[in-house]
Each structure stands twice: as C-alpha cells, then as structure tokens.
Amino acid sequence: MKLSVADLIVEINPIYDLLKSRLGPYIYDGEREADIVIPITEQFFIDRHNEHPELTLEECEYLYTGSCFYTELIKFGGVLLHSSCVQYENYAYLFSANSGVGKSTHTHLWLEKFPSAEILNDDKPAIRKIGDKYYAFGTPWSGKFDESINTKTEIAGITFLSRGETNEITRVTGEEAMFDFMNQTVRPNKKEYMIFFMEILDKILSEVPVFKMKCNISLEAVETSYNAMKRS
C-alpha cells in the first residue's frame, strides 16, 4: 500500500497489527510514484526479535520500519527529532529531551492551557523544509501511544528541555544546541546519508529558533515556553 507521510509517498506492506493500526490516516490512493520504499520481510523481523527478545514481532516491525523511514527521509531533506510536538494557532512547537524527562508532560499541559492546541506527534515528528519554511509533520511512528495527526505545520521553535525547580528559558545558538539535537535523532551509518544529514542539521540549526529550558510541571511552565517561542 502507499502512504503519504511528510509530503512523500511511502510504499509499505505491513504484516502485523500494531503498524497496520497506525497507518489509516496516512493511506494514499493517488497516482504519485513512491519516493521511499520500505522493504519488509517476515524473516527480517524474526531475526530482530531473536536479537531483542524483549520486543514482540509487531514491535520489531513498528520500530524498524520507523527507523527505515526516518533514514530515507534524510535523502529528501528531512530528519526526525525525538520530541513531543504541539500545534497551536498555526504553529508547531517542539520539545525535545531524553525519555523520562517530561516532554510529553509539558506538551499535555499546553492542551490544558490552550483548548485549541493539539498534539501533532508525541514522540517522533519529522522536520522538513518545504520552500523557505520549516514544517513539523505527523507520522505513523509516534511512540507508545497513537498520538499523531497527519498534518504539516510551520515550526515556531525547538526547545531542549530539562527539569528544574523554576521555569527558565533561553534562546541559544545552533552551535550550543548541536549536541542536544544529535542526541535526539537517528544518525545514519552510511557516508552518503551522513553528508546529507549534516547539511540538513546545519540549515535547521542556523535557521530555526532554538531554545533550552528548565521547567517544572505547571501551567506557568507553558506560559514561559509559549511566550519565548511564539512568533510575533
């Protein structure tokens, strides 16, 4: 079957229910040819499952097809940022951190504060430049819970979160955020992909506003991030 993800046509033929259950909103029945073909063989997932018995077969399929998509995305000028992305009043706000820091907790506080806000993707949005703007895209690969919408929204900013007693946000340079970004994305193994990847990162970190924030769990934290990141 064909999907439309991040404005690209993706050909994929899933075997297991977990992946199938996430694809519905992305199914594409138009005439465009596939930009990305994700190869799937049952044996591949059986081998991965044997290497990682803690993962079920369907989890192996879900994770490895996601990893394959995000690697191929690099060829089309896009990258994954491990982050929770909330959209509000036509802009996307990305909050990135290691698992367990509270990025999803923070974006879900946005939903309390702003009733029209929505989670665009709770764990793995794609970032891609179209024309002269950077967009966040929902994808079928959104983490444990199926919180993602098939849409594209212009990015207001990217914030790297850590926990704090009080709320504090600082705009940082691309160079200051480079390590954080590298640690929260899929770094390709192949040289030709790495060259593209580094060029994409250079542009994103030079052109998209980037912040670092210490925050607690409160609506005041939302005010702090929104006020700093919103476009005037």
Add this chain to the structure above:
Amino acid sequence: MKLSENFVLKNIAGATVVMPVGDAVGKINGMIKLNPSAKVIWESLEANKDFNGILEEMKNNFTDVDEATLKEDINYFLNKLRELEILID
C-alpha cells in the same frame, strides 16, 4: 599518513564537526568538534599532505604563532588521531 574513510567533516551552525560512519560508529560513539587549528590539520590530511605540507598550511593560517608551537600542535593532534584509529600510517 591517511585519514580513515569512515569520517565526514562539515560545518554545522558555525562549528566544525567530524562524524563517524560505517565501521567507525561502534568505535567512536558521538561526534568530534574541531578547533580552528585541528580543522586546518584535518583538511591538510584530506588533501594528502605530509607533515611538512601540514606545517606550511598551519604557518599560512596562524601567522602569529611560532614554528615550534605549530609543530607541537600538529604532533599532538596527529597522535590523538592515531590513538582513535582515525589516522592510518
């Protein structure tokens, strides 16, 4: 002296960064940020220059630094690269 093929040097947001690829990914976990002199040495190695060739490039780029210091810097960095198996003799 030859640099391993398994590294990519690029400027990212104003910094000079080297990333491992292929077999080097398991050995070097992460990325290497180069300062301006390390960048000159790396690019000289990419251009297949020998020690004297690197020294010439360094002299051209850092005119206010004496030759003994430049040689020391080059040796220090080349040894680091050998330790990390980035430079193959």
